[in-house]
Amino acid sequence: MKKLIAALFVSFSLFNVQAADSDWGKTGHRATAEIAENNLNKKAQEAIGDILDGRRLAFVANYADDIKSDPEYRKYGPWHYVNIHPDAKKYVAEEASEDGDLVQAIRKCIQVLKDKDATRSEKQFHLKMLVHFVGDLHQPFHVGHASDKGGNDIQVRWFNDGSNIHRVWDSQMIDFYQMSYTELVINTRDLSKSERKEIQDGKLLDWVYESREMAEELYAGVENGEKLGYSYMYEHMPTVLNQLQKGGLRLAKILNDIYS
Numbered sequence: 001m002k003k004l005i006a007a008l009f010v011s012f013s014l015f016n017v018q019a020a021d022s023d024w025g026k027t028g029h030r031a032t033a034e035i036a037e038n039n040l041n042k043k044a045q046e047a048i049g050d051i052l053d054g055r056r057l058a059f060v061a062n063y064a065d066d067i068k069s070d071p072e073y074r075k076y077g078p079w080h081y082v083n084i085h086p087d088a089k090k091y092v093a094e095e096a097s098e099d100g101d102l103v104q105a106i107r108k109c110i111q112v113l114k115d116k117d118a119t120r121s122e123k124q125f126h127l128k129m130l131v132h133f134v135g136d137l138h139q140p141f142h143v144g145h146a147s148d149k150g151g152n153d154i155q156v157r158w159f160n161d162g163s164n165i166h167r168v169w170d171s172q173m174i175d176f177y178q179m180s181y182t183e184l185v186i187n188t189r190d191l192s193k194s195e196r197k198e199i200q201d202g203k204l205l206d207w208v209y210e211s212r213e214m215a216e217e218l219y220a221g222v223e224n225g226e227k228l229g230y231s232y233m234y235e236h237m238p239t240v241l242n243q244l245q246k247g248g249l250r251l252a253k254i255l256n257d258i259y260s
């Protein structure tokens with residue numbers, strides 16, 4: 001019996017190590033959602049308040065992760081990331097994965113929210129998904145290589161723990177920073193009108209390519225098995241904070257456009 005328990009424990013731990021991580025952690029997604037909330041126009045505030053029964057965007061920002069364990073929602077797994085082949089110049093919708101990807105996901109959510117014939121419950125579902133996905137889009141490794149599952153297969157040590165580079169970017173730097181999502185939001189950088197406009201300008205694919213380019217740099221800056229800690233944090237945490245803010249401002253732009 002003891003052996004059986006030990007074997008189960010080992011296989012379970014292996015499974016845990018191998019399972020692909022996903023997403024800015026809960027704190028990151030909430031910060032992005034709250035920044036978006038603070039940048040909504042009146043019309044968007046009203047429409048969204050109605051769809052979400054008065055809840056804030058931050059409250060629903062992790063819904064797309066919460067449903068992952070439900071087999072009914074398994075098909076949405078690939079919607080959290082997009083892998084454009086390193087040799088490809090750009091994203092080609094016609095050649096994209098039939099299982100869906102982050103670009104198709106965001107487009108679908110926008111389409112449902114704009115659709116006068118969509119039901120309230122369809123709108124609620126796709127709004128919750130959209131809030132999450134625009135966050136994911138700003139985690140560079142969600143626009144990484146398919147060959148290493150967006151960095152999930154690049155093993156690193158995070159301080160003294162086994163990890164991978166995707167997870168370091170999803171949650172471990174943010175968790176190490178030890179701020180709540182509201183503290184992160186209070187401490188976002190003040191931007192001028194033109195800085196804000198520059199961030200919100202552009203189309204979905206421009207933002208995708210921006211993350212993809214960042215991911216390439218980050219891939220170049222890490223080796224399999226590398227130990228990361230204070231200096232990695234010092235170098236990259238400003239980028240993480242900036243990405244959370246950009247995600248929030250762009251999510252607000254998308255929502256303000258939908259309800260304009």
Ligand code: ADE
Nearest residue numbers: 020081141142146149150
């Ligand atoms: N999570 C799971 N698989 C992934 C992939 N291929 N790219 C990015 N994130 C992922």
Ligand code: ZN
Nearest residue numbers: 021022023170
């Ligand atoms: Zn992730």
Ligand code: ZN
Nearest residue numbers: 022023080136
């Ligand atoms: Zn996600």
